[in-house]
């Protein structure tokens with residue numbers, strides 16, 4: 001099959017490379033010429049484990065191409081994926097669909113034979129209807145169907161998530177389009193991945209429901225963690241105790257500094273707006289968003305408390321800046337709110353992140369960025385673990401202890417054991433555990 005992928009961002013690039021790996025001929029299209037030139041030269045603009053190899057292999061096998069010419073890619077394609085950004089609209093939290101609709105107009109002008117137009121971007125319910133209307137209006141003669149096929153990729157694990165998905169969701173009432181989608185995903189469903197067919201609107205809503213549910217699960221365990229601290233419980237044991245119940249499941253029950261990233265914050269807000277607009281407000285998600293926002297500032301207060309109530313003039317070392325490990329993504333990272341609050345309270349920040357510093361520099365000022373965890377600890381009055389990179393689990397903690405001005409560690413990801421930290425001599429606090 002021939003595939004055109006509109007948008008060579010995170011989702012487009014991963015999906016395009018993986019479809020090429022399945023044997024399809026894929027052309028990734030982007031309006032940013034510099035990005036396309038870089039990709040042609042073998043440079044991958046994002047950090048995602050395994051992606052560079054898949055791109056290189058499929059470019060070499062002449063199954064993966066890059067271009068700025070949408071018209072050429074679309075004219076040849078059996079399926080055209082819209083994988084452009086849908087950021088939160090400034091001011092009201094609604095998803096900004098201008099890139100999606102522009103893509104629809106451009107696609108309409110270029111459609112050749114019967115084409116399945118697939119929205120892969122996360123889009124509010126009814127967007128598929130509007131994409132269909134735009135294409136129909138521009139090209140009354142065109143033979144096409146518009147399908148919703150949301151992605152469930154996690155950054156840092158995107159290749160594995162694409163190749164071994166829990167399910168593939170296809171929203172379409174058009175039988176011919178369903179067949180094209182089945183053909184595209186054949187290698188996966190031969191591998192037992194369930195291919196779920198729904199109506200287009202249901203597929204669009206399902207994506208938001210999934211992310212909102214996961215954000216709720218995280219926020220729930222975070223509040224249980226707070227309660228554990230007050231009553232003397234251990235949140236990891238609570239998570240295990242409830243997670244072994246199959247109806248609950250053990251994943252996404254890690255307490256921490258609150259969720260961030262490019263998806264949960266934006267998608268929960270968009271779902272809230274859609275629900276309010278339709279007179280069916282989802283109050284539980286409204287509360288989740290409010291609780292998660294407050295949590296980041298509460299984490300800064302936790303650090304201040306660990307230093308006896310003031311950080312003025314103190315040096316705080318921060319380990320981990322990205323919103324989670326194995327990515328360089330700083331979008332809505334809890335580190336931003338935590339560091340800003342600590343700076344407001346008078347602290348000097350020295351931070352280390354294995355991949356995120358370049359992006360962090362764009363959003364966090366007056367931070368001393370250092371190359372290693374040991375440099376972050378050197379002379380620091382406190383060390384705060386914000387992102388659970390694997391490298392931080394294997395540190396020489398005795399060396400860290402010797403380097404610090406004061407041996408205060410605030411572990412917002414629970415990566416160390418309280419008894420071991422105490423044995424080394426740290427004043428150690430974590431999330432939802434008796435310390």
Ligand code: UGA
Pocket residue numbers: 122151152153154155156211214218251252253254255256257258259260261262263264267323324
């Ligand atoms: C999320 C979903 O997991 C994907 O299924 C979805 O496709 C994607 O959004 C999307 O809509 O594009 P992602 O944002 O990459 O993926 O990252 P997650 O691994 O879900 O983590 C999100 C945030 O939740 C991170 O800040 C993470 O630290 C936090 N988290 C996650 C916790 O605090 N505790 C947990 O137990 C799990």
